[in-house]
Amino acid sequence: MIRSVMVMNTQGKPRLAKFYDFQTVEKQQELIRSVFGVLCSRAENVSNFLDAASIFGPDSSLVYKHYATLYFVLVFDSSENELAMLDLIQVFVETLDKCFKNVCELDIVFNYSKIHTILDEMIFGGQVLETSSTELVKAVEEISRLESASNSITLVPKSVSGWRNR
């Protein structure tokens, strides 16, 4: 079972955090901080695996992948295959890329709700739901069609990311 999905930037700011076992908000922050503490000290060109037992308790593993300014992290137990989890991160990022065309950190920051939707189509209650990025994009498009059908809210243009870049 997947216990948690986290996306955080290289400064340790959480961009997405999902826990499939309920955690209090304090505990969530603590976990995010500890994971970042370990991640930031990792060199390039090392493995994508980390010992997570000290952070998440026994029977937990962690894989992560570093893309530009973001870390994508999956925490899971021994019933999952480590490399398959790593592949899942890749699928997630490829799907984001298809949805946002050259996805960058700001896309994720400003499209918080959409990231949630995509993740929910991919991981369901801690289990892998869909692994095909084509299918994922289809599902997400259907949802956005439903959303726009019932209200006519203006789209946030992609330029918003440049629009208030600090």
Added chain:
Amino acid sequence: MALSGMRGLSVFISDIRNCPNKEQERLRVDKELGNVRTRFKNEKGLSPYEKKKYVWKMLYIYMLGYDVDFGHMEAVSLISAPKYPEKQVGYIVTACLLNENHDFLRLAINTVRNDIIGRNETFQCLALTMVGNIGGRDFAESLAPDVQKLLISSSARPLVRKKAALCLLRLYRKNPDVVNVDGWADRMAQLLDERDLGVLTSSMSLLVALVSNNHEAYWSCLPKCVKTLERLARNQDVPQEYTYYGIPSPWLQVKTMRALQYFPTIEDPNTRRSLFEVLQRILMGTDVVKNVNKNNASHAVLFEALALVMHLDAEKEMMSQCVALLGKFIAVREPNIRYLGLENMSRMLLVTDVQDIIKRHQAQIITSLKDPDISIRRRALDLLYGMCDVTNAKDIVEEILQYLSTAEFAMREELSLKAAILAEKFAPDLSWYVDVILQLIDKAGDFVSDDIWFRVVQFVTNNEDLQPYAAAKAREYLDKPAIHETMVKVSAYLIGEFGHLLARRPGCSPKELFSIIHEKLPTVSSSTIPILLSTYAKLLMHTQPPEPELQNLVWAIFNKYESCIDAEIQQRAVEYFALSRKGAALMDILAEMPKFPERQSSLIKKAEDIEVDTAEQSAIKLRALQQTSNALVVTDQRPANGTPPVLGRVMVPSMSSNVDHHVADQGLSQENGTLTTVDPQPPSADLLVDLLGPLAIEGPPSADVQPQQNIVSGVEGVPNAVEATAIVPVGEQTNSVQPIGSVAERFQALCVKDSGVLYEDPYIQIGIKAEWRAHQGRLVLFLGNKNTNPLLSVQAIILPPSHLKLELSLVPETIPPRAQVQCPLEIVNLRPSRDVAVLDFSYKFGNDMVNCKLRLPAVLSKFLQPIPVSAEEFFPQWRSLSGPPLKLQEVVRGVKPMPLLDMANLFNSLRLMVSPGLDPNPNNLVASTTFYSESTRAMLCLARIETDPADRTQLRLTVASGDPTLTFELKEFIKEQLVSIPTASRAPAPAPPAPQPTSPPAAALTDDPGALLAGLL
């Protein structure tokens, strides 16, 4: 991308991003929360869009780490909104903010249920997602049946069904008692026929959960899993969108192989063959390629295949192929593959027979201990720890020690604990063990727990040979300029206890020892000072005749600490000061510490506790558990004060009290052996014996004998043990090593099963595993040394009765510490006889010579093969064997009363197959079997028991076979079993001499050494 956004949300996020510091951020968040709160109060004025916007803001704030303790109701109420966008946000936020026990969830159950059973698929999906993410008990109770229906519904789209499968899985995992899955096996089997790979992936996950709980019910799914795997591995009918970097859905392949690992075995040969074909293809067809993603995916499949091969106990050839692959992986450049290679090699250690192949990669594994990646170093350490045994302990521990000095702090504690455990478990000699621990303390003192140095002190105290060496080593370390406090503790303790053994070595006079230790005192904490004070007191005591100068120095220190604020230090100072003025009486009180009772190392215990795995137990883990349960564990069998110390008296093993009786009783002893121990010194374990021991040896009144001895021993460097043995006349103090558990009962148990423990005492455990085929047998003796000292002069002699041909392979003279030696024994049965073979086993532990004679469970019944017979076969045969000597009858009295059913079970366990209903009289039993020996070949034997329901203590026994000796022996054998049902300790009422049997047992006594011994016992 056409996902709609919310301008208000974006603006808020931008504001947060523009906050220069955390304070500003908090202000902004508080402002927003206040805003949201007021808007929610006046709910009427909110448009659905606004609601949605505010709820998303709350979720964002929540992620930033601020508690959002309001708006829950609003979130939940959005669920019942009629339109998609509000409903959607209601579901998503509820899933994120509320835990499964939240009261509001109950309010929503009805709405959720309506969405699930409704016609709107998008609503179904939303509801399933929320239920699956939360998975509460209330949900399980009221929604599971609907979710189940949805999963198998033929009209629902794949998009809905795959969510239903996972939703059910989540509800089942969290509340297995609530979700009813009885009869789901057939449905699961149907679900596995699914063509859509999305639904199939989810169904496979569900299957894994169900099978891990109860594989029995799901056998019908096994062939389907293999089919699915074949379909994927051969890339048949796999749509493009499920092909990931050229590999047909690696996730589904992995999940399928995971599911297969929950079945203990695969019985159907065809299924097994096709599975192995697929696995072989995966193992051989995977190469390391340039594209990282493709590499990861193909290796995910490969590693899962490896795990499955290990689980299935493949042929040795395939296993070595796997190890070879892993060996290749741990040397590749790709760090992920290296990591997993090491991890899987550790798992491989659980498979028997491949350890030696793994050892070939030791050098490469040691290189991985220097990998730049800590994750890889950790795996390498785990693997080295797992593969360590007596043969490579020295190399591995030295590597770990070397690595310790450069390792990062995060790993040092683990490293030092592991090094200490390995050194203790596999030390080829004890001085090496002391070296390792002292080096460990020297290099990583901060990370060496107290357990580790306590243990080394225990070892040294319990092994006289080691004491001068340890003291000398401690002295060397004290010369180093800056030593760790733990090193001060150990050295001070060792010098205090054994420093006198170094006398006359340069720099080792009591005064020199004192001053070098005292130098450290200003640098240590108050927990170490008490140890130093004891050391001073001991040094004083050992300095005979007293040196006034040293005395004055030490007394001054005691004086100084008499007013110390630390109670422990103060008490010691006061007491030692008073004691040290008592002169000779000091001897008795401050004499050497007694030996420690042998007990399981707390370190090893700790390690075992850590190793307890919380993961779901797959078969491979279960097997590992079984293996460890066979392993030897030193238990504290001797309570410290349990057995009263009886000095100078022979302790007779309790069981031989009924020796006479057994000699009288038909020549076959009920006991499996006695122990004779030649033991010049009491075994080290008993505290009281130890305390009394030295006094007895040294003559209690005149304490001044001891200093002389000490001087002598110091001069010659002879350890105390030697003197002690010289002083005590051998044989005057005899003690016996007591077996653990009843030897006789163990033998009885082994008569009806093929593996188990034959004998155990505090030092050794002898296990047995036997295989019997017709008139031949192969019996393996497992001699396990339970201690950290070697067992010496090991001797095993078989005293075979005349009817058995026995060949014991070579038994090594020494059994290394904690090692297990296997000695196969080939047995051929020449002719029928119920005599037993005896194993004369002896060894030396320390000064104890232990000898025991053990009956081997190569009894008559082992050469029987149960065979069913029908009435048509039985009666003609029974009639054709008419009367003696081929058919013998006897009335047996003094039978242990038991119900007929128990008797039938007893017969079956003796490999005499009872044929129920064959005898028309329900009080009778009829049994049949085939006996194998070289002289008789296979021979049918028939037996009949006629019981008297009025008197269960007597019965009439009739045995028939084609061989007169066989008939007689078998009859006697059965009789013995009936009158002495396994509880041998309660001596059975001796059967009155039956009229028929003459006295062949007596004859056997004279010409058969085995029987002779058994008779004597």
